[in-house]
Structures are given as structure tokens and as C-alpha cells.
Amino acid sequence: MTRWRVLNGPLTHNRGGYNAPLPHRWRTKTVAGVRNLRQVEAADRARLLDVSAYDISLDLTDGNGYPGEGTFRSVTEVRFSCREPGATTFIEVAADSLRGATLNGEPLDISGWAADKGLVVPGLAADNVLVVDADCAYSSTGQGLHRTVDPVDKEVYLYSQFETADAQRVFACFDQPDLKAQFTWHVTAPQHWRVVSNMPIEREEPAAGMTGAKTVHFARSPRMSTYITAICAGPYHEVREQHDGIDLGVFCRASMSRYLDADDILLITKQGFDFFHREFGVRYPLPKYDQIYSPDFNAGAMENFGCVVHAEQHYIFRSQVTDFEYEQRANTILHEMAHMWFGDLVTMRWWDDLWLNESFAEWASHWANTAATRFSDAWTTFLSIRKNWGYRQDQLSSTHPVYCEIPDVDAVEVNFDGITYAKGASVIKQLVAYVGIEPFLAGLRAYFTKHAWGNATFDDLLSALEAASGRELRKFAAEWLETAQVNTLRPEITLAEDGTYASVAVLQEAPERYPTLRTHRIGIGLYDLNDEGALVRREHLEVEIDGGRTEIRQLAGLPAADVLLLNDEDLTYAKLRLDERSMAAVVEHIAGLDNPLARALCWAAAWDMVRDGELAGRDYIRMVIRGLAIEKDINLVTATLGQARSVLTFYTDPSWSPEGWEQLARFAADAVERAEPGSGFQLAWARAYASAARSDNDLARLADWLRGENVPQGLRIESDLRWSLLQSLVAKGSTGPDAIESELDSDRTASGERQAALARALEPTPESKAETWRRLVSDHQLPNWLLRSLLLGFQHSAQVELTAAYAAKYFEVVNDIWAALDSEPAQDFVALAYPSYQVSEETVALTDAWLTGAGKGSPAPLRRLVTEGRDGVVRALKARAKDAAASA
Known part of the structure; x- marks a missing residue:
């Protein structure tokens, strides 16, 4: 520059x-x-x-x-x-x-x-x-x-x-x-x-x-x-269309216009407006609605009134993608559109109600996606991706209530987190279940009408919902919005000799430091295994859970199910556990559950058990290999594969991890061959194979694909997949700088430059890491895209020993970096450069030394981000110990 x-x-x-x-x-x-x-x-x-x-x-x-x-x-x-x-x-x-x-x-x-x-x-x-x-x-x-x-x-x-x-x-x-x-x-x-x-x-x-x-x-x-x-x-390249009196526009850079699928973007946009107009009862108030797909955008999108900015790199597809990406784009379009009412027409008075803006838009986007677009299973994606983000955030030492007082602007910068978005949206979903959708919408309509063009608080919304529903909601709001952390729900089951339920109860647990036991409205599903190996839901009932133990008398005397699933339909926000009988059935037959949301709940339960040190990581990998073999929901495949990679990176015993990577790579390679040629599933498995590959044979196969040799039928090796293959090869030392420059010569675009920068940072040599680190800590004028690429490439699961020395260096510079950079790049550095791959007591000790020494008087947002990094290492140490014990 x-x-x-x-x-x-x-x-x-x-x-x-x-x-x-x-x-x-x-x-x-x-x-x-x-x-x-x-x-x-x-x-x-x-x-x-x-x-x-x-x-x-x-x-x-x-x-x-x-x-x-x-x-x-x-x-x-x-x-x-x-x-x-x-x-x-x-x-x-x-x-x-x-x-x-x-x-x-x-x-x-x-x-x-x-x-x-x-x-x-x-x-x-x-x-x-x-x-x-x-x-x-x-x-x-x-x-x-x-x-x-x-x-x-x-x-x-x-x-x-x-x-x-x-x-x-x-x-x-x-x-x-x-x-x-x-x-x-x-x-x-x-x-x-x-x-x-x-x-x-x-x-x-x-x-x-x-x-x-x-x-x-x-x-x-x-x-x-x-x-x-x-x-x-x-x-900007521009596409315009009229719909229901609104002038719609879609914009992108001229050089990206050939990739712009404006028809699909406008379809979701029109479906969203029709749905929100009908349900909210208040029309979008401006004469036009433009969506600008811009380069280098930090977040996914921003709800500027009538001029929404989207991240081009996430939502304009230069090569084949799966329906997972299309659904994510649709969700973002609908999220920002919901803000036109909640945030723009009626705006929070101060940032302590930021959660309400984001939680409502998060809930409304999935609601609209499910009801108004082709993505009818969007609540499954919400659970698998967004809600898991909320659970993770809520279990950090920095957890906070959904509603919390914000003393200044700096404090809100780090509150754009999984609690503000996903937990808050889960509370909204629970509130809808609690009062009913029609009273909820009636309250919303009254709220929008009364406060249009002005500012309001959550108390204003709560008053409107109470008036519409006739229910007292202050206790609900207090226990859900003003307290932190997440409850765990476990079934307590006693079987009679004839195979029926003698008794069923739901136990609710809370962490010792956050002892709140909340009121939950949940579904309970009973699933039976049939002769074809499918788990079919026989019964579904909705009940309210309150206190430490709630007996479910409706189930007494019913034949015991193969799987008893708490929170069926995912109405509440809580971690789940399965009883021993249900867990055994799920491990063997999870793909046989007859709806994707039920499968997602079981995957979420297993994932939480790994992170809590209750399930060995290697057992989770075996469950992935068994359960994903015939999974038909691309969102579950994508989310679960991402979690499998995290398990192998952070939660398995390092002495076993190479075997785990080999198992995952072998399974992914076979799945590429089994998948329908040209399908999104084939692409998803190819991406998984590229990231899991470690052996010489696997890396040689990736190199063949990159050269266009021995490519599975139907698999399109296009720009984004090409970069993924190359970056995997670079990270494992199978190719180097010349290959990066050659690839960049054929893709001299903004995306190509971003991917090339990441690839260079991945080079597994001391010299490369030293140069990347030098640029990160000394060049305070790096553009946001380059800073993020360098950070993402600096650490890698296959390079833990190579970057070990930088753990101590991080704590030497983090204060200066925070002071030198604007808030967005400063947060990126603190979070992404933290030595999270160095899962050791030494990393914990280095962090503690900084927190009690050089970082003692540092700004609260900086201390929070560093502490969150420490939390991740402590959790990984516990999970690794569980996994190591599984081999004994």
C-alpha cells in the first residue's frame, strides 16, 4: 500500500x-x-x-x-x-x-x-x-x-x-x-x-x-x-430487479461478475421479504434494498439500512461448492434482512442490548430459511454450527450472561461472540416454544409498530410479549438472560422386568461456579430400531423441566425405546447426555435416525462428551467413521468432519493421533470414490481427505489430483479446491515456494493472493516461520486480508514442534500488538497467534505468568482473549488424558 x-x-x-x-x-x-x-x-x-x-x-x-x-x-x-x-x-x-x-x-x-x-x-x-x-x-x-x-x-x-x-x-x-x-x-x-x-x-x-x-x-x-x-x-457490477414495490440490487467487483449467481441471491431475498412481510405485519420501510459483495470484509455481512455489505470471499463462489455453502449464504442474507426490522427500524438504546439485535436476527434467519426457502432443515445447521459455537463460548472462563452491562465501546468489541449470537438465539427459540409462535408474533408486531424509527430495550419487547401472550416472563428472562453458563440434562431410567419404563426422570446439572437451574421446555423422543437398521420415532412429547430432577410420569409403563432422546426437536439450550442403552444404539446406528435434527443432537452430545473428557477422542473418530458412511445431510457431514479434525488436533493423545489421521484419511479417500460423481458430498469428502492426508501415499495422490492425474470421476479440481490441495502439500513439506508462485500465476486475483499468502505462511521451515512472525509483529500496516492469511498459516496441526518456540515470544509482544493495531486486527492477532496448538502445562504456565505479570494491567478485552486461549489448552489437556486412558 x-x-x-x-x-x-x-x-x-x-x-x-x-x-x-x-x-x-x-x-x-x-x-x-x-x-x-x-x-x-x-x-x-x-x-x-x-x-x-x-x-x-x-x-x-x-x-x-x-x-x-x-x-x-x-x-x-x-x-x-x-x-x-x-x-x-x-x-x-x-x-x-x-x-x-x-x-x-x-x-x-x-x-x-x-x-x-x-x-x-x-x-x-x-x-x-x-x-x-x-x-x-x-x-x-x-x-x-x-x-x-x-x-x-x-x-x-x-x-x-x-x-x-x-x-x-x-x-x-x-x-x-x-x-x-x-x-x-x-x-x-x-x-x-x-x-x-x-x-x-x-x-x-x-x-x-x-x-x-x-x-x-x-x-x-x-x-x-x-x-x-x-x-x-x-x-461495481450491478444487477437490479423489482419485487413487491422494492427496488432490489446486487453488486460485486467487475472481475467477479462472471461468478455472481444473482438469480439465487435474489430468489432468497424475495422469499425473505415475502415471509417477513407476512409474519411481522410491518413492511420493509425503504424504497430500495441493495446487497454489495465486497472484498476483504472482516465479518460475514453488515446490516446497513438498505445497503447490506456481504463478504465476497465467503459468498461469491468461484468454483463448485456444496449445499452447505449455499445454505450459509441464504442464512446470512436472511439474517441481515431481519435486522431491517430488528436493529435498523427499531434500534437498541445502548450496546448492552446488542445481544437482542443479533440473537433475534439469528433466530429469525433460521426460522425463515426453514419455512420459506429450499433449506427446510436449517435448524439442524443451527444446532451443528451456530449452537455449538454458543456452547463452546459459554463454557469459557470469560462466559457472561446473554444480557450484560456494557460500560464502554471497547467492551462490546469482544462481545460479538457465540453467547450474543447463538445462545441468545436459542433463548429466543425457547421463548417462542414457551409462549407459542402466534402470541410471540403478535407481541413483535406491537413492538415494531410502537417503536418504529426509535430506540427500545429488551424490557420494551418483554412487555409487548407479556401483553400478547398473557404470560409472566420476567422470571424466564432473569434465569435465561442474566445468568451465565450452560446446564446439562441427563436421563435417569429404571426398566421394569417386562421391558417397559418403570420410571424416567430428567436430571439437570449446573457448574459449581454457575449453579442456576433453569426452566426448560423440551421434547422427548422415543426411537425404535426396525429390521432395516433405522431408528424410527415412535413417540414425541413436550414437557417442562424445572429444578434438579423432573419425573416424566407420561413415560411410565411405555415400552422402552432403543434411544430415548432428550431435547428432541432442539427446543432448549442445554448439553445432553444419553443413557447407556441409547448411547450403544447411537454408536452403532446413528445414521439410521430418521431425521437429521435427531442425528445432530446425538452428534452434539458426543462432541460435548469429548470436550468434557467423558468420551475418548479415538472413540469419537470411530463413531465418525461408522456414522458418516451413509449420512445424507451435507450440513451434518461438513460440521462433523470439522469436529473430527479438531478432535485429532487437540483432544487425542499425540501418540495415537497419527493413527487417527490415517484412519480419517483412508475413510475420506474411500468416501470420495463412493460418492456420486460431481456431487457436493464428493467435494466435501475430497476437502476432508486433503486436510487429513499425512502419509507419503496420500500426499502423492493429492499431488496427482493437482496435476489433473488419477482424479476421481466427477471431481472438479477448480480454484478453491486447488488451493486447498496445494496448501496441504505445502504444510507437510511435499512442495514449496515454486509451486505456490506457479499456482498464483494462474490465479492472479484477490482470492489467489490471499490463498498464496496463507500457503507461504504454511511452509514448514524455520526460516519461513521466522519471516512470517517478523511480518506479523513488526509490520503494523498489513491489510486485514494479509494479516489474517499469515495468522491462519503460521500454526498448523502438523507443525507443532516447528512453532513451539513462538509460544514464549507471543507473550513478549502481545501487549505491544494490542496497542499498535486497530481493534479488528488486534483481536485477530491475539486469538489466532495464541499458542493453542502447544497443548502442554508449559503453555498454561506461560499464560499464567503473563496474566499475573506483564498482562496484569492490560485492557480487559485483551486479557479476556488471552484467557480464552488458556481455557482451550486446559480443556485439551483433560481430553487428551481421557483419550490416553482409553489405550490402557
Whole structure:
């Protein structure tokens, strides 16, 4: 990347009557980041101010009609009233430099401004017009206004990402969710660019005094929060369609347009709108809905109102993928669409209700996917992927209630986690089961109607649901949302001599440090083994579990089932255990269970038992080999294979792991041959084989596939699979730098560069690891895609000894890295560079030494991430001990 430079020349403000350069400029030495806004400050500012409108002008050119570099000009006019004339406030503006500012026509002293502190605004009138003229920095971290250059055609693409509090990197604003306002954008950009924002374009005109550029004026928006405003710009390829009065748009980079399957994206989009309109009873309120698939996006997507940004690398498919990927994309489309109501139309007052935004969208997306699209088993995927994420997060020492007080913006940054998303969505699902879907929807409709365009809290939603359902929900909310950790449910079964149930009870357990026993509404399924080896559900009943022991009297006297499955239909959030009789049947016949959700519940129970040190990892691998042989659900195959790799990496005795990798590789190779040629299952097994391969014979076969030799019938060795094969070969020392460069020469794209960087980091030599580490710790200007590629390639399950020396080095640099990087890359480094592959007491000791020494006074989010790394190592040590005992 070139170093940033400041644009020259004044930028006129198009609407506010501001037509001259401001008096002087003030520059910070470095942009230190955004202001860490505290909740008490936000509450006081919201009490003082009422913000009505922003008028924002950006110049994204270099002054000559070409794309700008380094910085861009940003002039913001904000109109607001003050309830206490004469008071002082502040406005966030995390710019590279300030040219000046005026309040009600008078220059402001900007000498005290700093990017991470904002600008003090004293002497407020009852009604105010504040104008701030700044040069803001383009980002390479995915925060603020991210700038990337396409290696294919050298075109520049921009997208904005403002959550949690990064709007201030692009325009001066009161950057908190409850100071909503109307927004009007004016953007000067190269003539051939498309510019997209929350609202439709009102008009375009040639840029004043500049050839080859235009100024795009957008319609004024309704009231919205700063963090869901958006600007995307570049020569994006565009596809448009009308549906039910909404103008739909899909965008991607020009060089990716041949891969864009807009028809499928628009199909899911239309199905989602039809479903949500019908169920929510409130129409989507904006005239258009654009989805921009942008490069280098850090997350999956972002719910900017009417201008959703998706991660191109995840959701535009350059080669064959399975239905797992299509379902994940559909779920993301529906998740962001649900936010248009829950988050955008009605917005949380402060970040302590972030969980409600994300949990609701998570629940609603799977609900809609199941009911409105071809992915009718989406709840199975929710359990296998998302809910397991929640269980894992909830058992870390950093666990927290779903609802927790957020003192400042820094604290919320690390709360975009499995509790906020998956556990919260599970609580919503449990709440729906508790009150019934129709009362739940009636409450939602009332909530949306009452709080449209405003801010609300969970208490507001709970009141609406209580009124609609007639049920008291405060106790439910308290035990589910204000307490941490996960319960375990176990069956207690006594059989009569005639083979019937003498008694059945459900035992509920809670960890010693988090002793809450919750109320659960669960299903109980009875499954019988038939002559064809299928486990068919004979009975299903729903019951409420409360306290440590709940007797299920309805089952007394019924013939005992081969499998008694607690939480059938997955209504509650709890870890499950199977009784001995059921476990034996599941181990032998898990693929015979007659619905994928039941199979997913059994897989989840086995996975939890491995992680809790109750089931040997090698036994789980045997269960995988036996159970996945005839599995017909691609999502279960994909999720379970991922867990099998984790088991072999972290949870099996290292002396047995090579045998386990060999078993998995052999099984995957056979499955590739057995699978239907060209099917998604064949691809999934090929990916599994590539990752599991360790022996010379297996690696030679991968090399053959890469050369196009001896490829199984129907298996398409295309770009993404090619990189997976190559990276596996590189990691195990079977090929090297020349092969990486050769592959990159044939795939000189953004994806190719990202994959090549990861492959180089995987090279299993001391020199390669030293160079990768040097770049990670010394180059603080790495773009987000490159930093993540280097981190993902630095450690590998086949290179544990090679990277052992870096465990101690991590703790020597982690404080400095946290201080030097923006929040997103800093979190990536802390989490991904932690020596999690070094499963040893020495790693625990190094971590403890840091926590009580150099890290003792470190910021709480940093300590939390390091502690979570420690938790993983401690859990792996316990699981390995269980596995080692299995060989005795």
C-alpha cells in the first residue's frame, strides 16, 4: 500500500450554505483509533441533545478525477438542538487531520482535538448547526471506509463498516445508537464508479472544477443510527430487479461478475421479504434494498439500512461448492434482512442490548430459511454450527450472561461472540416454544409498530410479549438472560422386568461456579430400531423441566425405546447426555435416525462428551467413521468432519493421533470414490481427505489430483479446491515456494493472493516461520486480508514442534500488538497467534505468568482473549488424558 497523503484544495459544502475553506487545520501525529465512548457519557449526551439531520460531503478523488489515496475530504454539517443552552458537548471525528470547524457560523478552537478523543463543542445554543471539515484516512483494516485495489484490473473499491463506532472515521458524528438522525450524502467520485448508500440516488452532476468525476446526491434518509449508515463506491457490477414495490440490487467487483449467481441471491431475498412481510405485519420501510459483495470484509455481512455489505470471499463462489455453502449464504442474507426490522427500524438504546439485535436476527434467519426457502432443515445447521459455537463460548472462563452491562465501546468489541449470537438465539427459540409462535408474533408486531424509527430495550419487547401472550416472563428472562453458563440434562431410567419404563426422570446439572437451574421446555423422543437398521420415532412429547430432577410420569409403563432422546426437536439450550442403552444404539446406528435434527443432537452430545473428557477422542473418530458412511445431510457431514479434525488436533493423545489421521484419511479417500460423481458430498469428502492426508501415499495422490492425474470421476479440481490441495502439500513439506508462485500465476486475483499468502505462511521451515512472525509483529500496516492469511498459516496441526518456540515470544509482544493495531486486527492477532496448538502445562504456565505479570494491567478485552486461549489448552489437556486412558 502506498503511504497516505492529504488531498489539496477546498471542498465546498453543497447544502448547508457553507462555501469557503475553514480557517486552519489541525493534524494529529497518528490516528490512534476511535474514542472509547463510555455508557455514562452516551447517556448524558442523549439527555442533552436531540440530533435532527446530517448533511455529509465526501470527495473520493485525487482532485483530478482519479481515485484518491491515503485520505479523503469529509465535510459534515450536523443540525441538533440542546436542552440546556450554554452547555458543552463533544462530537466524535476520528480523522487524519482537521481543516477546521464552525458552530453556528463561528470558528471553533480545534487545537484540543484528537482522533481518539473527539472535538469539544462549547457554548451550545438551543438550535445548532455544526460544520466539521476533515481529511479522513482510508482504511485497510475493514473499519471505517475500507479501500482495496483489485489485482486483476487495478480498479479501486471502497466499502464502509461503521459498527460498533467507526462512522466517526468517515464523518463527524455523535456516534451512539440512540442519537438517530436523517442523513443526506453527497459523494464526489470518478465518473465510471457506482456509488451506493442507504437511500436511492436523487441526482448526479459533473463534479465542479474537475473532469472525469461526478458528484452523486442521495435522497434524504429517514431517521437511523450512525452505525447503520453506509457508503460503497467503485466500478461495481450491478444487477437490479423489482419485487413487491422494492427496488432490489446486487453488486460485486467487475472481475467477479462472471461468478455472481444473482438469480439465487435474489430468489432468497424475495422469499425473505415475502415471509417477513407476512409474519411481522410491518413492511420493509425503504424504497430500495441493495446487497454489495465486497472484498476483504472482516465479518460475514453488515446490516446497513438498505445497503447490506456481504463478504465476497465467503459468498461469491468461484468454483463448485456444496449445499452447505449455499445454505450459509441464504442464512446470512436472511439474517441481515431481519435486522431491517430488528436493529435498523427499531434500534437498541445502548450496546448492552446488542445481544437482542443479533440473537433475534439469528433466530429469525433460521426460522425463515426453514419455512420459506429450499433449506427446510436449517435448524439442524443451527444446532451443528451456530449452537455449538454458543456452547463452546459459554463454557469459557470469560462466559457472561446473554444480557450484560456494557460500560464502554471497547467492551462490546469482544462481545460479538457465540453467547450474543447463538445462545441468545436459542433463548429466543425457547421463548417462542414457551409462549407459542402466534402470541410471540403478535407481541413483535406491537413492538415494531410502537417503536418504529426509535430506540427500545429488551424490557420494551418483554412487555409487548407479556401483553400478547398473557404470560409472566420476567422470571424466564432473569434465569435465561442474566445468568451465565450452560446446564446439562441427563436421563435417569429404571426398566421394569417386562421391558417397559418403570420410571424416567430428567436430571439437570449446573457448574459449581454457575449453579442456576433453569426452566426448560423440551421434547422427548422415543426411537425404535426396525429390521432395516433405522431408528424410527415412535413417540414425541413436550414437557417442562424445572429444578434438579423432573419425573416424566407420561413415560411410565411405555415400552422402552432403543434411544430415548432428550431435547428432541432442539427446543432448549442445554448439553445432553444419553443413557447407556441409547448411547450403544447411537454408536452403532446413528445414521439410521430418521431425521437429521435427531442425528445432530446425538452428534452434539458426543462432541460435548469429548470436550468434557467423558468420551475418548479415538472413540469419537470411530463413531465418525461408522456414522458418516451413509449420512445424507451435507450440513451434518461438513460440521462433523470439522469436529473430527479438531478432535485429532487437540483432544487425542499425540501418540495415537497419527493413527487417527490415517484412519480419517483412508475413510475420506474411500468416501470420495463412493460418492456420486460431481456431487457436493464428493467435494466435501475430497476437502476432508486433503486436510487429513499425512502419509507419503496420500500426499502423492493429492499431488496427482493437482496435476489433473488419477482424479476421481466427477471431481472438479477448480480454484478453491486447488488451493486447498496445494496448501496441504505445502504444510507437510511435499512442495514449496515454486509451486505456490506457479499456482498464483494462474490465479492472479484477490482470492489467489490471499490463498498464496496463507500457503507461504504454511511452509514448514524455520526460516519461513521466522519471516512470517517478523511480518506479523513488526509490520503494523498489513491489510486485514494479509494479516489474517499469515495468522491462519503460521500454526498448523502438523507443525507443532516447528512453532513451539513462538509460544514464549507471543507473550513478549502481545501487549505491544494490542496497542499498535486497530481493534479488528488486534483481536485477530491475539486469538489466532495464541499458542493453542502447544497443548502442554508449559503453555498454561506461560499464560499464567503473563496474566499475573506483564498482562496484569492490560485492557480487559485483551486479557479476556488471552484467557480464552488458556481455557482451550486446559480443556485439551483433560481430553487428551481421557483419550490416553482409553489405550490402557
